[in-house]
Amino acid sequence: xxxxxxxxxxxxxxxxxxxxxxxxxxxIYIPHFCYHPHLPISGCCRMCLVEIEGMPKQQISCATTVxxxxxxxxxxxxxxxxxxxxxxFTLKNHPIDCPICDKxxxxxxxxxxMRFDGQPSRLFADDAKVHKGKALVMGPTLVLDQExxxxxxxxxxxxxxxxxxxxxxxxxxxxxxxxxxxPGREVNNPYSLCLTDVCPVGAWTARDFRFRKRVWxxxxxxxxxxxxxxxxxxxxxxxxxxxxxxxxRRNDQINRSWACDQGRMAYxxxxxxxxxxxxxxxxxxxxxxxxxxAIAAAAxxxxxxxxxxxxxxxxxxxxxxxxxxxxxxxxLGAAAPALLFGQPGFEDEILMRADLNANRAGLEKLGIxxxxxxxxxxxxxxLVLEALPVHDLDLFGKAGVVLSxxxxxxxxxxxxxxxxxxxxxxxxxxxxxxxxxxxxxPAMAPRGQxxxxxxxxxxxAQKLGKRME
Amino acid sequence: MADEAKVLxxxxxxxxxxxxxxxxxxxxxxxxxKALAMEPAKVSQTVLDAGLRGRGGAGFPTGRKWTFMPKxxxxxYLCINADEGEPGTFKDRDIMRxxxxxxxxxxxxxxxxxxxxxxxxxxxxxxVEPADRTExxxxxxxxxxxxxxxxxxxxxxxxxxxxxxxxxxICGEETSLMSSLEGRRGYPxxxxxxxxxxxxxxxxxxxxNVESIAAVPFIINNGPAAYKKFGTEKSxxxxxxxxxxxxxxxxxxxxxxxxxxxxxxRDVAGGMLHxxxxxxxxxxxxxxPILTAEEAxxxxxxxxxxxxxxxMLGSGAIIVIAEGTCLVKSLEILAHFYSHESCSQCxxxxxxxGWMAQILHRLHDGHGRMEDxxxxxxxxxxxxxxxxxxxxxxxxxxxxxxxxxxxxxFEEHVxxxxxxxxxxxxxxx
Numbered sequence: 001x002x003x004x005x006x007x008x009x010x011x012x013x014x015x016x017x018x019x020x021x022x023x024x025x026x027x028i029y030i031p032h033f034c035y036h037p038h039l040p041i042s043g044c045c046r047m048c049l050v051e052i053e054g055m056p057k058q059q060i061s062c063a064t065t066v067x068x069x070x071x072x073x074x075x076x077x078x079x080x081x082x083x084x085x086x087x088x089f090t091l092k093n094h095p096i097d098c099p100i101c102d103k104x105x106x107x108x109x110x111x112x113x114m115r116f117d118g119q120p121s122r123l124f125a126d127d128a129k130v131h132k133g134k135a136l137v138m139g140p141t142l143v144l145d146q147e148x149x150x151x152x153x154x155x156x157x158x159x160x161x162x163x164x165x166x167x168x169x170x171x172x173x174x175x176x177x178x179x180x181x182x183p184g185r186e187v188n189n190p191y192s193l194c195l196t197d198v199c200p201v202g203a204w205t206a207r208d209f210r211f212r213k214r215v216w217x218x219x220x221x222x223x224x225x226x227x228x229x230x231x232x233x234x235x236x237x238x239x240x241x242x243x244x245x246x247x248x249r250r251n252d253q254i255n256r257s258w259a260c261d262q263g264r265m266a267y268x269x270x271x272x273x274x275x276x277x278x279x280x281x282x283x284x285x286x287x288x289x290x291x292x293x294a295i296a297a298a299a300x301x302x303x304x305x306x307x308x309x310x311x312x313x314x315x316x317x318x319x320x321x322x323x324x325x326x327x328x329x330x331x332l333g334a335a336a337p338a339l340l341f342g343q344p345g346f347e348d349e350i351l352m353r354a355d356l357n358a359n360r361a362g363l364e365k366l367g368i369x370x371x372x373x374x375x376x377x378x379x380x381x382x383l384v385l386e387a388l389p390v391h392d393l394d395l396f397g398k399a400g401v402v403l404s405x406x407x408x409x410x411x412x413x414x415x416x417x418x419x420x421x422x423x424x425x426x427x428x429x430x431x432x433x434x435x436x437x438x439x440x441x442p443a444m445a446p447r448g449q450x451x452x453x454x455x456x457x458x459x460x461a462q463k464l465g466k467r468m469e
Numbered sequence: 470m471a472d473e474a475k476v477l478x479x480x481x482x483x484x485x486x487x488x489x490x491x492x493x494x495x496x497x498x499x500x501x502x503k504a505l506a507m508e509p510a511k512v513s514q515t516v517l518d519a520g521l522r523g524r525g526g527a528g529f530p531t532g533r534k535w536t537f538m539p540k541x542x543x544x545x546y547l548c549i550n551a552d553e554g555e556p557g558t559f560k561d562r563d564i565m566r567x568x569x570x571x572x573x574x575x576x577x578x579x580x581x582x583x584x585x586x587x588x589x590x591x592x593x594x595x596x597v598e599p600a601d602r603t604e605x606x607x608x609x610x611x612x613x614x615x616x617x618x619x620x621x622x623x624x625x626x627x628x629x630x631x632x633x634x635x636x637x638x639i640c641g642e643e644t645s646l647m648s649s650l651e652g653r654r655g656y657p658x659x660x661x662x663x664x665x666x667x668x669x670x671x672x673x674x675x676x677x678n679v680e681s682i683a684a685v686p687f688i689i690n691n692g693p694a695a696y697k698k699f700g701t702e703k704s705x706x707x708x709x710x711x712x713x714x715x716x717x718x719x720x721x722x723x724x725x726x727x728x729x730x731x732x733x734x735r736d737v738a739g740g741m742l743h744x745x746x747x748x749x750x751x752x753x754x755x756x757x758p759i760l761t762a763e764e765a766x767x768x769x770x771x772x773x774x775x776x777x778x779x780x781m782l783g784s785g786a787i788i789v790i791a792e793g794t795c796l797v798k799s800l801e802i803l804a805h806f807y808s809h810e811s812c813s814q815c816x817x818x819x820x821x822x823g824w825m826a827q828i829l830h831r832l833h834d835g836h837g838r839m840e841d842x843x844x845x846x847x848x849x850x851x852x853x854x855x856x857x858x859x860x861x862x863x864x865x866x867x868x869x870x871x872x873x874x875x876x877x878x879f880e881e882h883v884x885x886x887x888x889x890x891x892x893x894x895x896x897x898x
Contacts, residue, residue, distance in 0.1 A: 041659070043857060044814045044816070044857070045815075047816075049855065057854040057855075058855065060659075085851040085855065086817060088851070089817045089820040089824075089851070090816050090820070092820040092821075092823075092824055093820060093823075122844055124838070128827070150816070151813065153814075169654070170813065173637070173809070173810070174808050174809055174810070174822060174823055175808070175819055175823035177813035177819065
């Protein structure tokens with residue numbers, strides 16, 4: 001393994017590592033715009049220039065492979081000067097419209113100016129900047145501002161190399177160059193919103209998120225996306241009890257730096273149509289009830305001897321919920337839980353899995369695999385634990401106690417509907433299709449009167465006089 | 470004196486010199502036959518011994534370049550760079566117009582030396598006549614069996630393809646030439662990997678200038694010693710110079726390297742137009758640092774002498790500038806050219822070239838400020854050496870040298886708030 005000296009400190013790195021990777025891995029930050037760990041090297045932004053002993057010119061660290069005994073300077077006066085020079089050129093035709101830019105607060109250009117530049121502009125007030133397209137609608141999900149773009153080329157590389165949908169290109173030359181689609185094309189791709197992540201500035205913005213919230217008010221919390229069996233690592237950005245967006249959290253084994261649009265848009269289900277209070281059917285109509293009333297009504301339906309009891313659990317429920325429901329079912333003398341997993345969806349080679357459930361692998365490992373339709377047919381009453389994303393379940397008039405984070409078909413048909421916390425509001429463990437176990441913590445408090453499903457199951461067990469241990 | 474040294478131009482001016490009949494009459498394709506009977510390594514060695522240096526501008530020994538091709542079984546290519554775009558340079562154009570077969574014969578020899586089965590001639594898109602004639606010459610060579618399968622009845626097969634560019638100066642840079650040839654946007658690539666390791670279509674590639682390749686048949690025919698008779702010890706051979714500007718006879722001339730610049734202007738190019746006084750000379754294409762009249766007196770036309778004067782022989786494009794010419798306007802035009810031709814990939818070049826052109830425009834218009842002059846130098850310094858390809862350097866060098874050597878003229882534009890010359894270019898053609 002080659003040894004490299006960065007700022008005089010010795011590091012051993014794997015052969016083939018670039019200087020930039022070696023520095024980042026060892027806590028030495030070299031600023032960069034066009035380098036992205038999961039995109040091919042472009043080398044065009046020139047921000048990551050460093051001094052290497054024995055080389056006459058400064059080299060871009062992103063494209064320079066470490067050689068044994070290489071001596072690199074990342075903080076010398078010459079390197080700092082280079083950064084200021086490159087920043088000045090980068091800002092030359094940038095509109096510097098931070099006050100009205102959605103990216104302000106999480107903009108790499110803004111951060112780098114504060115951290116590595118800080119020089120006053122040498123443009124005169126009457127120096128014209130190059131004008132390009134503003135607020136161009138580039139497809140169903142995205143808006144492009146060509147003036148804010150710093151031409152790092154990341155979006156073009158993302159569409160070509162990751163999304164395998166070559167729709168973007170650079171048009172024109174010199175300072176008139178601009179990102180655009182090929183004639184007659186738009187960015188209409190299941191991964192389109194990744195462009196807003198790879199874009200270091202406010203050029204690509206999401207139509208869904210634009211002008212909704214200043215990012216410094218948002219609190220990003222780590223979580224796991226439940227929308228398919230991939231189990232992408234995500235951040236849930238929330239403020240004042242609303243979720244504003246979901247975006248990918250890097251995990252090189254599972255989702256690298258990406259997330260699909262479907263998974264991101266699933267945040268709407270965390271805000272809208274939520275079940276926020278217990279409901280009990282009275283005179284054929286679901287009516288709000290207190291938790292005590294609802295638990296009592298549910299216990300009446302579930303008590304042993306009331307009839308044959310079936311249990312059903314969503315394949316997006318956590319391992320912990322699966323184990324708890326299994327124990328409760330056996331304590332009540334009910335059939336083992338059946339698994340509700342719905343219809344398969346679209347699958348590709350990038351992230352999306354046909355299995356639209358977060359935890360089928362984990363629940364099947366617990367032995368939960370029965371058919372939900374048969375479970376309903378063979379029972380007089382059913383206890384259903386639903387989770388996001390929801391799948392339609394028909395209770396066929398059977399008496400149902402349904403735990404659900406949101407309004408579903410089963411909730412409509414239930415005798416008792418109990419508001420359960422969504423994945424973002426509870427802790428648990430998902431096992432993805434690769435068999436990777438991913439524990440997660442709540443990102444926010446449950447909506448309204450909702451409680452974590454585990455707590456509800458415990459309440460039910462207590463009311464029924466059963467112990468789940 | 471110039472008449473004796475005829476390596477590249479010996480057929481120019483003969484009737485139908487661009488056809489195969491005329492070329493064969495002057496002993497054409499004998500060098501190719503001779504080379505195919507030699508060991509390939511011997512051919513490279515002969516070219517190396519002749520001291521032929523790359524005529525595209527860098528001056529790297531051509532024979533040495535050929536030996537960089539890896540010894541493996543991958544397909545390999547020769548690319549001939551005929552994308553002659555540097556302002557002031559128009560020498561390769563005349564090789565293709567007047568003697569395209571010399572280029573093809575050189576290509577056969579180079580391909581044999583390197584084991585290439587195919588060569589591409591990347592011709593600048595605007596060169597309609599040169600490309601037409603080269604294409605016609607390739608067709609003639611195929612018909613005679615000099616190209617294609619089993620050329621000259623040997624076991625060796627070679628295809629030559631003429632490819633027309635689409636109008637970007639940057640495609641004369643070897644790595645973006647390869648990108649363009651592959652059908653992609655003409656963007657320079659990061660080196661390493663160098664073209665011999667990973668070139669066009671990902672295969673080993675050597676890229677040579679038209680003039681370098683055209684000189685090869687003479688070297689094979691007459692031996693290294695005959696070639697070395699011309700020129701200086703370190704810059705042997707002859708070179709085509711394209712001279713333009715305020716001279717009586719602008720055009721392309723072949724002279725031995727090492728000729729004093731002033732005797733070239735005076736004796737070969739007919740001297741200064743209307744006996745005007747010399748103000749400055751750009752010696753090697755518009756990107757090379759400018760020489761004052763005083764400096765021009767002292768330099769010779771070879772790689773070493775011009776390097777000692779802190780400029781370059783480059784592509785051999787001499788631009789002669791007479792007294793009365795506005796150098797601010799001249800530099801503005803150059804800066805505009807480099808800005809327009811910046812491929813847009815690297816930030817310093819994309820933004821820097823445009824910024825410099827913007828400042829020069831207002832300087833010449835009389836809206837400049839004294840700070841602008843230092844700002845220009847500082848922008849040029851900032852661009853130097855911070856980009857993937859040398860276009861930023863090419864744009865920066867004239868700015869640095871013009872301001873360093875003619876600063877007073879820039880200051881005059883600011884203090885008088887207008888161009889001090891009644892007409893920036895005193896003589897119209």
